[in-house]
Amino acid sequence: MIRSTLYCLAVQSGKLSLAKYAGGALIPTLSIDRDDRATITVQLVSALRDLILSGQLRAGERLPASRTLAQDQGVSRTTAINAYEQLTAEGLLRSQVGSGTFVSDSIPTHQEPAEIENSGAMPRLAHLSAEASDQYFPRLSHPETPRAFVTGMPAFDVFPMPLWSRLASRYWRSPRSLVMSYPDACGLLELRQAVCQHLRANRGVNCTPEEVFIFSGAQNAFNRIGSMLLDPGDPVWFENPGAIGARNSLISCGAQLIPVPVDEQGMDVKAGLVAAPNFRLAFVTPAHQHPLGTTMTTERRFELLRAAENAGAWVVEDDFVGEFHYGTHTPPPLKSIDASGRVIYVGTFSKALFPALRLGYVIAPPKLVPIFQRIAQATMQGTPASLQSIVADFINEGHFAAHIRRMRDIYAERRDTLMLEASRSLNGLLKVQPTDTGFHTVGDLTHPNLTDVAISQAAHSAGIVTAPVSRFTIQPVPRQAITLGFSAVTPAQIQKGVQALASVIRDAMASA
Numbered sequence: 001m002i003r004s005t006l007y008c009l010a011v012q013s014g015k016l017s018l019a020k021y022a023g024g025a026l027i028p029t030l031s032i033d034r035d036d037r038a039t040i041t042v043q044l045v046s047a048l049r050d051l052i053l054s055g056q057l058r059a060g061e062r063l064p065a066s067r068t069l070a071q072d073q074g075v076s077r078t079t080a081i082n083a084y085e086q087l088t089a090e091g092l093l094r095s096q097v098g099s100g101t102f103v104s105d106s107i108p109t110h111q112e113p114a115e116i117e118n119s120g121a122m123p124r125l126a127h128l129s130a131e132a133s134d135q136y137f138p139r140l141s142h143p144e145t146p147r148a149f150v151t152g153m154p155a156f157d158v159f160p161m162p163l164w165s166r167l168a169s170r171y172w173r174s175p176r177s178l179v180m181s182y183p184d185a186c187g188l189l190e191l192r193q194a195v196c197q198h199l200r201a202n203r204g205v206n207c208t209p210e211e212v213f214i215f216s217g218a219q220n221a222f223n224r225i226g227s228m229l230l231d232p233g234d235p236v237w238f239e240n241p242g243a244i245g246a247r248n249s250l251i252s253c254g255a256q257l258i259p260v261p262v263d264e265q266g267m268d269v270k271a272g273l274v275a276a277p278n279f280r281l282a283f284v285t286p287a288h289q290h291p292l293g294t295t296m297t298t299e300r301r302f303e304l305l306r307a308a309e310n311a312g313a314w315v316v317e318d319d320f321v322g323e324f325h326y327g328t329h330t331p332p333p334l335k336s337i338d339a340s341g342r343v344i345y346v347g348t349f350s351k352a353l354f355p356a357l358r359l360g361y362v363i364a365p366p367k368l369v370p371i372f373q374r375i376a377q378a379t380m381q382g383t384p385a386s387l388q389s390i391v392a393d394f395i396n397e398g399h400f401a402a403h404i405r406r407m408r409d410i411y412a413e414r415r416d417t418l419m420l421e422a423s424r425s426l427n428g429l430l431k432v433q434p435t436d437t438g439f440h441t442v443g444d445l446t447h448p449n450l451t452d453v454a455i456s457q458a459a460h461s462a463g464i465v466t467a468p469v470s471r472f473t474i475q476p477v478p479r480q481a482i483t484l485g486f487s488a489v490t491p492a493q494i495q496k497g498v499q500a501l502a503s504v505i506r507d508a509m510a511s512a
């Protein structure tokens with residue numbers, strides 16, 4: 001390695017600068033390590049580059065002749081010439097026949113770090129970053145260890161890890177050309193086929209592998225969809241309250257979000273039509289409204305599809321927990337009743353398997369398949385082939401269907417525990433809403449002076465995870481409610497959590 005030690009410095013107006021003489025700038029002694037694996041030329045180039053980029057050699061400054069440099073640094077003349085040639089090729093030096101070698105004029109004048117820090121100048125930011133307040137652009141956060149009542153997390157405690165490890169180690173024994181090369185940017189064919197099979201069997205959605213695109217989770221898909229379909233200012237219907245991740249993705253694509261109220265039937269389409277009849281896209285969570293946990297009725301689904309068809313708009317259907325329903329009847333996904341090819345269906349393996357996979361998928365309507373293909377092939381390099389392949393095997397060998405059946409029973413039991421414990425301990429404190437789907441529900445505070453923010457904060461201090469519904473709103477809603485996840489923790493933890501929450505609310509009521 002080279003360490004540059006200046007041996008001839010002049011102190012001018014408080015700053016260090018290199019003394020000059022007629023033969024060109026005086027280059028500091030560069031200690032060259034002859035035992036280093038890097039060649040002497042590489043070390044010399046690197047040290048000179050550092051001097052230029054740090055401003056110790058300034059734009060327009062003349063360097064010593066290659067013979068002088070070689071002598072001063074104790075290297076061969078060829079090494080010095082080669083170093084100058086390389087830096088000239090990089091654009092850092094220019095040589096002028098008959099006059100010598102100079103630091104390129106295009107190198108910016110160096111400012112001392114202190115000067116920059118004190119100048120008060122902010123780097124220019126995109127509008128979005130400049131306005132990235134927590135209210136406008138809330139952070140996504142997940143606790144590392146599941147705790148009552150975290151939302152959106154599957155049950156890690158019962159995941160079939162030995163089976164998963166067997167499939168993973170079998171995959172890594174496959175031929176190297178298969179496991180080590182770039183995967184198809186649109187997704188591995190075997191996984192796209194397996195997704196079709198899963199959706200046909202579990203969600204009544206018919207699609208072809210060409211319509212399936214694999215992404216790094218649903219969140220990544222929302223970003224891509226937004227940037228593919230929206231221009232800045234395009235009106236987008238968004239459930240109010242609604243999913244924060246999707247909201248942030250659409251905002252970051254320049255969408256003008258139109259908050260559309262949600263009632264017990266799902267998004268209020270009529271209200272959407274009053275607010276923005278010419279919407280460009282609607283984002284909905286029909287199977288399990290996020291965060292309220294309600295299911296959109298079949299009637300509302302048709303109403304939304306009609307509105308989208310009339311407006312020529314797209315509908316993004318986020319079916320993140322579509323596999324998990326505990327009642328007898330579930331309305332069909334929008335995708336399965338979409339006669340006019342308006343629905344972009346988004347699924348994820350974060351809930352049905354586990355979130356660390358970072359695997360999600362989009363079923364594109366036929367008209368959008370070519371553009372999804374183009375964008376994927378032009379801008380993406382695919383998601384990890386290993387995980388895609390293991391998930392495909394997990395589905396194809398029947399483990400996924402068995403896992404979903406088992407998890408439905410487990411989650412139904414956890415949901416029942418929450419409801420039972422709530423009826424015992426939260427009566428008069430929190431009205432926990434029944435739900436037949438998903439991983440969580442919400443509880444409405446009954447005391448008129450309590451706010452969901454205050455109760456969530458107090459719960460947090462008592463070691464309980466819950467979020468205020470107001471965190472999910474773009475426009476305030478007339479209700480004070482908190483989220484209650486039941487999927488990630490055991491019935492015993494749920495029981496304890498309910499009791500702890502009851503005492504948090506009781507304390508708050510006593511001082512309200």
Ligand SMILES: Cc1ncc(COP(=O)(O)O)c(C=O)c1O
Nearest residue numbers: 152217218219243290320348350
């Ligand atoms: C509303 C909603 N949709 C989708 C997802 C899944 O996102 P991802 O697949 O990126 O994990 C989440 C995750 O919490 C979610 O809350």
